[in-house]
Amino acid sequence: MAPNILFIMYDQLRFDYLSCAGHPTLETPSFDRVAARGVRFDRAYCQSPVCGASRMSTYTGRYVSSHGAAHNNFPLKVGEMTMGDHLRKAGMECWLIGKTHMKADAEGMARLGLSPDSVIGARVEECGFDVWIRDDGLWAEGPDGFYDRKRSPYNEYLKAKGYPSENPWHDNANAGITGAGDIASGFLMMHADKPANIREEDSETPWLTSRTIDFIEAQKGKGPWCAHVSFIKPHWPYIVPAPYHDMYGVDDIVPVVRSDAERRDPHPVYGAYMEGGVGTAFSRDEVRRTVIPAYMGLIKQCDDQLGRLLDYLDDTGQADDTVIVLTSDHGDYLGDHWMGEKDMFHDPSARVPLIISDPRPSADSRRGTVCDKLVEQIDLAATFVEMAGGEVPRHILEGRSLVPLLEGKDTAWRNFAISEYDFSTSGAASRLGLAPKDCRLFMVVTDRWKMTHAEGGFRPMLFDLQNDPDELVDLGASGDHAEVISALYDKLFHWARRQSHRTTISDAQIEARRKGGSARVGILLGLFGDEDIPPDYLTAYSGKATSVDQT
Template sequence: MGKTAPNILFIMYDQLRFDYLSCAGHKTLETPNFDRVAARGVRFDRAYCQSPVCGSSRMSTYTGRYVSSHGAAYNNFPLKVGEITMGDHLRKAGMDCWLIGKTHMKADSEGMARLGLAPDSVIGARVGECGFDIWLRDDGLWAEGPKGFYDQRRSPYNAYLREKGYTDHNPWHDHANAGIDGDGDIASGFLMKHAGKPANIREGDSETPWLTDRAIDFMEAKRGRDPWCAHLSYIKPHWPYIVPAPYHDMYGIEDIQPVVRSDKERTDAHPVFDAYLHGKLSAAFSRNDVRDVVIPAYMGLIKQCDDHLGRILDYLDETGQAEKTVIVLTSDHGDYMGDHWMGEKDFFHDPSVRVPLIIADPRSEADATRGTVSSKLIEQIDLAATFVDMAGGKVADHILEGRSLVPLLRGEESEWRDFAISEYDYSTSPMADRLGLAPRDCRLFMVVTERWKLIHAEGGFSPMLFDLEVDPQEFTDLGTSADHAEIIAQMYDHLHHWAKRQSQRTTISDEEIRARRQGGPEQVGILMGYYGDEGLPEEFTAAYQGKATPVEEN
């Protein structure tokens, strides 16, 4: 670990759109603390997650690898035993890596049992927790239905609420994510009609301030024990779309940005996109009355996140830790909010797949880029390589598929990628049944360059293509345009080049392979292609020389 390695506070919000920040151009939502970090560092304006859904996006971020490399392609698809994670790389570089909040990681329990890894051992706990040491793990989705709870683990947040006097069966839902209707009944935040109600909880006890308190507790406990990496991972502004007072009515219909959608998107739509357009979420978010109640609540959730980010920044400033702590702000994916007639995420338009990314490095080497905006194509897998670089470690590029952003943070000239990739597996969705596809054919790939975005769908479909220069709102699909055949071929060349990458040889590096070339098999006594010993250095045959010992007959 380098002597000047900083602390790394890696903050991830859940389902935060890239353009719902005032520093990113939102006209009515003020986020002064996000802006404060952007003024201290670099805002990467074209950052893409590697899959527009929580679980697989996060597994890519935590491993520094593409979805098709690590295989955890959807929520609750286990991350296989043996995947090396951010925490593993950082510990090798001498830096601890802690979790405070959510990962959405599903452990490979079968693989752990096969290898005899006890979940309560240090190694087993790290394998089962995506490589992190746990300060606090809470995935923040304690929903309950006929088959029980969505998340089978214990909820630290529910335990906290009970200690604070919230004694309901499931205070996460009944208080933090529900209001009260006119009859005094629970008004569940899962029903979007209640989004405008205040959550039935004291603001200071709600999820965002609670997790912020835990993060400050961590940093206070670690003072003087630098450096560290801490992944502070919030559940908000992810649905349920409901927020406590005073945030519930800070924004109104007049604050909603114009919807980005066109009727022509629904005319002869690509079959996979059309399947989504006929889904339940699209039907809901195509309605203006839904958007009118949900978006102000979503904005309130973001404003609450921003205010509590301010508490963290103030704490770092007041305790003198700001000067040695890198701040990273991002999200695992976005939220359509009715744009393109869609709700949630799950597809590749920018509101879904493009993520906010702001990095503020307080060290003098980054002075030249403070307050700047980069338009480089960034993949979220770049963060793992960046953190290893910051820790003074060697980036294991035979494992980590992203690139360190440190040169960009320092304003150094650096060759950069020409395209970015994202993947999506919709095999568990109703869209798969609607299209009559086998699970292995329910895969989507996005390739984006400075100007073009291509979406490839397995299963024999034509591609989708958007000209981001002429059509930045992604209304016109050119995927079947004969006039764009050459562009489509170029984009497929990018996809094919990416698909041929070396991604599975993770146990030996290029450097080690080159070293083996220099040694040669003769160094270990393998003599191939020699008729006699002419020209062979004696050292190669020394073990094979001497008088033979005849074998006695029985």
Template sequence: MTQKKNVLFIMFDQLRFDYLSCQGHPHLKTPHMDSLAEKGVRFTRAYVQSPICGSSRMSYYTGRYVHSHGAQRNNFPLKVGEFTLGDHLRNGDIDCYLIGKTHMQADEAGLKRLGIMPDSVIGARQSECGFDAYIRDDGLWAEGIGGLYDSKRSPYNEYLKDKGYEAHNPWHENANAALNDEGDIASGWLMQNADQPANIKEEDSETPWLTSQAIQFMEERRDADKPWLCHLSYIKPHWPYIVPAPYHDMYGPEQILPVQRSSQEKAYPHPVYGAYMENLVAQSFSKDEVREKVIPAYMGLIKQCDDQMGRLFAYLEETGQMDNTMIVITSDHGDYLGDHWLGEKDLFHECSVKVPLIIYDPSADADATRGTVCDELVEAIDLAPTFLDWFGQDIPNHIVEGRSLMPFLQGEKPEDWREFVISEYDYSTTLAAEKLGLEPEDCRLFMVADKDWKLVHAEGDMRPMLFDLNDDPNEFYDLGDSASHFPVREQMYKRLGAWARRMSQRTAISDARIRKMRGKALDKGIFLGLFDGTEVPEEKVEPIKGKGKKAN
């Protein structure tokens, strides 16, 4: 490849790993994402660092565990000074742009403390998780009796109003609601309306709008010499679960996957799991009528996403940019959809914490792996070093905690690849925390999993959860207090302990600099421990010898 390299980093929000046809879904056909898998590598064991939007994304964007970057929950700020993908790429004179969602909460107190103006270049990048925002839209323009969920400017609402949608909040009244026969709003927040068509032209809905933004961006950059990474971050198939025609009725209840849940899970649940089974969204998704309304709409949203991938890939092919652009497709977490008696995400069953990951490397070095599948344990934090590696930059391993996936893309496997993955979850602001009567510091869960076992540690003096991924792939039987499985739990706790003791906060100085500092004290005039100077080479002590002048 002689032309410049680019990266198109595509993320869907709340897309389950098993809702693509290349992942085995029998009814939902996703030919365009499948075609990318046929050109690249599909990873079957990719795990996020937290099963919630904000924390997961901060790990993608920093290449660091939640334990390290500290943005442990949605609306917890990413502290000023945390290194991001944009910081690393700009060191190599590579632009780093955002189109869509980050769920980033800016550290306003930190910016003020350091005297950084939010509207300065540095301030804007700190507020946008290191990206230069081509257009940012987190897609949560809800409004309740307490006001707006997101008080920032809504570029999508501005777009819709320019297109002639006259509602006060067209994001809600058009893109995420239907109109019933009486002319009343049938809100997507009410899941009984999920099978209705959203009151919007399909081409004006959120997913096509973001695709158009991406094509416009790439068209503007076609003749530029400077390489770029563009993070195209879609809002869907995240709730509200409602989609415009013709996608609203493409699928029916007979095409949804069988629910994965067991009465055994309710017999003696872990306290945190039990609390989550009692929340409102779990209670709703435990009803078959809710699943039969929502899941076909969820599938329609994914089908629309895949069709937009077809549009995007066609543009790249037509303009020749498919030949020099690495393309990644992934998600920030999954969706329970009633599995395990739960809705939403939050906990660590596979449908929540495991995500799709497809990587297409256009270089000839990756020809041998096209259309292959990798079942090694991969983490979200691995994408940041992969991008740096792709651009030929050094990976600052004292900052970035993930590992490059380039060897897997080019037919190699590192001998010392990881044996386990980690994910974390902070539920300190939830009703579950209130129900359990826990202090914020005790509202933390840690998952450590390998290919055979998954252990979830809970702070607050609670027992762990343990699942046998071979004999119980559906994760129905919690072995967290099984006496016969004590050795397994002990081994998993050793791994969790080793991970917790890793070097993670020394980000201001690299190992290489530390090595260069060794043994230099004598050269700088520090002679601690010498008796007469013969213990070291003579030239080392010459600066402290010689004739002196007697003090008056």
């Protein structure tokens, strides 16, 4: 029988902010506990360094340029199969608990007459998942209204708990209190050192952990199931309740990774991002000193709640039947490379944590190991289909199953990984005066090199990861590296020629049509009549003719 799959995604969690990944001051024993039971993939990359596009790639198992939902609030077009579709076909239910950042293709659904109230319509609108509870965790409000206009079950939970605000997501879970008794919004990073104005057990991460336990309890005697548990934290607003708000201080912050040389004649797109509001803010040491301890506190709370989940699985005897997957949709610069948030392809942004613990005996030989192969996050969909006992549809899913790597099997693997970014809606695009079609970036990374190609006539960026692992020296304009750049462009061109749009018929179906082809259904072409023709090809066309009066 297939195992259950607990697929946990954290939002904006850096790959190197875990103690098992080498962080010197942030202890994450629960993440480490999963790593000790399984495999930590040290070189995993998301398919786009922004929430929506990254998640749509993970859920569809396809590259951004294949599914087209290239940024936040870009709809995932009707007809794209997702993880839930593939798993249900293999006999495994697939549920959502938390965030997707998926924007439904409402126009496409209306064109096809798909009602959101129907089972099929609801799945299309919810990225292929059956929804246990969905909350994208961004109940922000501005002059034009709310960012998330649909619903916030977390807000309703807080109101039921007695929090008096109309928007306790902001006023309590993501804000503190000033000395004068006013709301200290977490959107203003000066308040990151304050405790959030909420009881810790009511904050977002414990709330979603409790909903996850509720779900697993309800599945007893059922299954197998895949549960996508999608936490909003440690994503901004950078504010966390006591006691996590002051667990870490300035002395716990690792030194910033940046160089003055990066600001001298930078790549134009990179320069435009450094000049933006987020990059400018995180270039200030004061911002880093205030924000990073809160970010670390949010991760520590995530780790503690993960421990709660692991203990629950152990105590109820379900750990032996449950694969655990820990990852993130992208990272967070936190001031490295004069940047904040994400958007470019330096490792703090595009490289993600990925830990998989498979309890089955076939994975025993690799427990507690680290894999340094180039992994893409689209590999997860194919991995889950194989774990569910299904056949991976290679003509649809563009990733590769990680099961052979989890089991220590000798298998040929990719020698480069790809990530993409559409920045057409950004301030950087406006500053550069680019048309939307020119606002695209492509990353090619190998064991040694990382190159970024930018549309719009710009030169590439290039980093030698062997001699410059911190990615501080851009060699994209170096004539001495012309051959390296040419070789990386060959890899990008090879990837761009992939067969990505023939999703309705597989290679096996095509090959089956070669065996007799159309002749087996009576289409006889190129025959004179005296060839050695299989008799059954002519059965329907043989026999005595009945003459017809043609006068």
